[in-house]
Amino acid sequence: MPRPPLFALALLSAAALGYEILLMRLLSIILWHHFAYMMISVALLGYGAAGALVALARRALVRHFVPVFAGGALLFGLSALACFELAQRVGFNPLEILWEPAQPLRLLAIYLLLFVPFLCAATSVCLSFARFPQQVPRLYSFDILGAGLGCLGIIAALFLLDPVDALRLVGMAGMAAAALACMECRWHRPWLPVLLLAAAAVPAAVPDSWMALRPSEYKELSQLLRIGDARVVAQRSSPLGLVTVVESPSIPLRHAPGLSLNATAEPPPQLAVLTDGDGLSALNHYDGRREALAYLGDLTSALPYHLLRAPRVLVLGSGAGADVLQALYHGASEVDAVELNAQVIGLVQDRFSAFSGKPYSAAGVQVHVGEARGFLAASPQRYDLIQVALLDSFSTSSAGLYALSESYLYTVEAFGEYLRHLRPGGMLAITRWVSLPPRDIPRLFATAVAAMARAGVPDPARRLVLVRGWKTATLVVKHGDFQPAEIGALRDFCRARSFDVEYHPGIRAGEANRYNVLDRPDFFTAAQALLGPDREGFLSRYKFDVRPATDDRPYFFHFFKWRTLPELIALKAQGGLPLLDWGYPVLVATLLQATAAALLLIGIPLLVLRRRSAAAPAVSPWRTGLYFAAVGLGFMFVEIAFIQKFILFLSHPLYAVAVVLCAFLCFAGLGSRYAPRVPGRSRRQVALAIGGVCAVALLYLAALPVVFPLLIAWPDPARVAIAVALIAPLAFLMGMPFPLGLSGLAARDDTLVPWAWGINACASVVAAVLATLLAIHAGFTVVVLVALLLYAGAALACP
Incomplete structure (x- = not known):
């Protein structure tokens, strides 16, 4: 095989990250934001599971690299559509989870369904590192550059397409990656790429009725549409939300939050305006007469x-x-x-x-x-x-x-x-x-x-x-x-x-x-x-x-305060559970589940690999595990914290996520490509990269609160350019420790490459939840400081 399928790898990574971001929008529409966050985190354990799978079946999978890579990409494209549609039909209601025994099982069913597409995509990505261990920096650069462009691409697509059509696009991208892999690897079945490209058109042909969004019956939009002949009269979609306008001709809307019970004037005719099926506000009929607004x-x-x-x-x-x-x-x-x-x-x-x-x-x-x-x-x-x-x-x-x-x-x-x-x-x-x-x-x-x-x-x-x-x-x-x-x-x-x-x-x-x-x-x-x-x-x-x-x-x-939890649960028969801030306990449960799953996915492959090998290991598995876990946690901590810090500077949450996430991933990809040129042996290269990350991050913590107020009045394009320029050096350095560590590991024992890749993936999933918990209690500045301690620990543990 002359070369790895670099462009197919980039396209598949773009589709996978696009699917992750799109799921957050889709699940916010059909459920609520924090459950979308929880499910994304658990579903991303598919990356850790892929590392375990490839580590355990490395020889067989590497021997059939092209069909496995193409098959994983093809299955990702199909399952991205099918699993989300099945997840909608599970009938999960988060408001009943503490007293309805079936609800936790339904939640688990949704986890398992959303797990499948990520497992398929991640298996193909991880297998590329196992098949070409001597090209780790090159592979990682295409992987992470593709993910960065996928982030930008899906947000751009959501301005042009509704969420369901964006989901079709993600499925098509996965199938197209399968065809591209066959062409890049010059497989000996020339008809297969043509067939796979034809299959990529399948998502566009799926009937709209099969793919329609089904919001929870407890969301305000669902409740409004139960009223008589209420109907949706307009709908607009963007990355900021799905805006829906509802009209009820027979039973008129009367939305006047806080209206005095002594009021004598009723509101004029109104239309209901909702975002993502909630946040009801009223569009008033106004004909220019002041009297109509007396309420x-x-x-x-x-x-x-x-x-x-x-x-x-x-x-x-x-x-x-x-x-x-x-x-x-x-x-x-x-x-x-x-x-x-x-x-x-x-x-x-x-x-x-x-x-x-x-x-x-x-x-x-x-x-x-x-x-x-x-x-x-x-x-x-x-x-x-x-x-x-x-x-x-x-x-x-x-x-x-x-x-x-x-x-x-x-x-x-x-x-x-x-x-x-x-x-x-x-x-x-x-x-x-x-x-x-x-x-x-x-x-x-x-x-x-x-x-x-x-x-x-x-x-x-x-x-x-x-x-x-x-x-x-x-x-x-x-x-x-x-x-x-x-x-x-x-x-x-x-x-x-x-x-x-x-x-x-x-x-x-x-x-x-x-x-x-x-x-x-x-x-x-x-x-x-x-x-x-x-x-x-x-x-x-x-x-x-x-x-x-x-x-x-x-x-x-x-x-939420933990000491109040027993009292709230004791009052559930009297209606006390609505006082519980669901998001926080759910986040803690997510952390526990993700950590338990990560430990299993890391520990089981290690035990199996050590039993297979009679010889003493060439590298310490413990140091290797600590290194890749610390790098994965540190990378995600810094990325999440700086997205939040740039939200205010860019004055738009959407711009912040798109610009910061894309810039982090793209410049980290460039850093990965440059990493082998850092002077010195592997451990010195890692120490230099991590030292640079710590120095730049500390400088930003001190300087950004002073710099941002001076530049925040500049036009949007100028602020975006400044944000990218500020992120570039930090992300460039952050892109080095992982491929350097993986390259060094491949030179000593390439059987551990997929295992180490899976550790990094599992750590990223845990980090996404843990960073939010730390921010709630201590703030995003502490999240960055903890990340730097993790990077310092990685430098010490570098095998």
């Missing part, structure tokens, strides 16, 4: 408009436009609306323009497509009111299904940015759902107090107001002290609408918890404690974690 004055979010006159307003997360209409109804002089998803704006302004009245084209309104923090960082404007819209659905929030979602809207640094963009006397207003026992609101209150303390405000207690309705609460933070006249207007506003005043400067205990009465005045008590001298004691004693989120630990929706 917007009876929401808790209307409070700041009763304290300001003709304010200049910034709406963050404007969505379908209800908050813009609220500003117009209350006589705002100017409105800047910021929305991340351009397709939502397109639906409001174009597809449903006759229904919506085109609120973004109203006099004084200017719409901006972008991320909230990035817009503010680049804007010199100051506002009388900054309004953060109610962005997520009540059902998923109350069920703890957002627990692992990072959010940079509610961090201490974000509050500081908001306050810096207020005019003197201006106000920041944030509305959240009322969750009982209180979680969101105490954390929001604590974050505001921490941000003002960081800004040097001498008495934060004089600048805060909190009101509560039956379903929503609104926190108002003022740039300046609240005056007696404003407190009077606040009381009048709440009295007329039966809203509870939970905090204002000088409030007395008897004034709180009067209308929507709770057993205890928990919101008032929390506000007093967070402003008092025993703040740390309150945060420590509270049954939920309500400490302020930061940019380094941006998990605002993570409220």
Whole structure:
């Protein structure tokens, strides 16, 4: 065989990583985000299983390299479609997992189904390293370069195709890789590549009805479509989400979060707008008459408009436009609306323009497509009111299904940015759902107090107001002290609408918890404690974690404390389980499962290989295992941490993932190709590469917080170029330790090459989960520091 199938390897790696990213989108649509994350992690154990398989059956597989490689790629293309479709039919409901015995088994069935495509692809990739051990750096460079381009390619494809058609494309790519391998290896059956290329067209011919997405019946979209003749009237897809518009002619939608029970005006006709089947918001019918919007004055979010006159307003997360209409109804002089998803704006302004009245084209309104923090960082404007819209659905929030979602809207640094963009006397207003026992609101209150303390405000207690309705609460933070006249207007506003005043400067205990009465005045008590001298004691004693989120630990929706778990489980018969933040226990369970599976996949092949060989091993298996595990963990830790750090700089989560992940993989591939040219013997080469990784990463930890604020106002193309330039040297060096170690191992004992490859793969799966757990508790900076310790350990363990 004259050469390895390098381009087929790159295409197959691109298809596999594209499938991984696409599964996260698909599973977010049919289930929820954190279950998608869990299943991806477990499914990627297919890579570790492939290492074990090739290590145990190396001789037979290498002897039939071309048919096995092509067969693995072909089976990946077929199973990528078939296994996802079967997984949809399992009928798994995560909300029943603790009391329905069949649900864990159904979850296991989904794991096993999603495991298959990765096992097929990884077997072909790993076999390439076993068949050509002397070309490890070259193979690894094509493998990882292909993965980087696959990441970029699938995100680009999701702008042009819906998720199901993108899945077809991934299947076709896998089959095309099989044909390409036969051609590159010049196999002696010339008709086979033609046949395989013809097979690559099969996914395009699969009927749409077979591939249709089937969201969980407990998602809001599924519930809406159960109503009478409700139907989907428009749908738009992008990497940011699947936006669906639903109409119900016979039973009209009435969505008015936090509407006062004293309200006399009903909402106008509405259409439901959902993203990934959740996060319900309303598209209001507006014909230009102000009277039709009267209900917007009876929401808790209307409070700041009763304290300001003709304010200049910034709406963050404007969505379908209800908050813009609220500003117009209350006589705002100017409105800047910021929305991340351009397709939502397109639906409001174009597809449903006759229904919506085109609120973004109203006099004084200017719409901006972008991320909230990035817009503010680049804007010199100051506002009388900054309004953060109610962005997520009540059902998923109350069920703890957002627990692992990072959010940079509610961090201490974000509050500081908001306050810096207020005019003197201006106000920041944030509305959240009322969750009982209180979680969101105490954390929001604590974050505001921490941000003002960081800004040097001498008495934060004089600048805060909190009101509560039956379903929503609104926190108002003022740039300046609240005056007696404003407190009077606040009381009048709440009295007329039966809203509870939970905090204002000088409030007395008897004034709180009067209308929507709770057993205890928990919101008032929390506000007093967070402003008092025993703040740390309150945060420590509270049954939920309500400490302020930061940019380094941006998990605002993570409220879980282990000590509360027994009480929540004991209350399950009384409905206590919705208080459990599902994401965190699921993540811990994933870590345990992934670690157990990894140990089995690493240990079993080693025992078998040692029994087969009577001679003493040429290299220490323990040192070898430690080295490749440390390199795999360290690489993933650094990659995940820096993706998060670049999200704010690039001002767009999608750009950050696409640019950072692609740049890391591509430059790591180039580093792999250059690795053999590093002067010195293998161990010295590894030490130089790891020393470079540690030096550059430490430099970035110190310098990036200073550099990013200086450059964040630059245009998008310039920031992308800067991000790539910053990632390049770090990723280039990170691409060296793995191929150098594998090349050195191949020179001493090539039978251990697939085993070592599998260790690296297993470690990567564990690292993806462990990095998130570390970030939740200690922050992403600690994740990087732990990664550098792992790299240092790898340098010491290098066999």
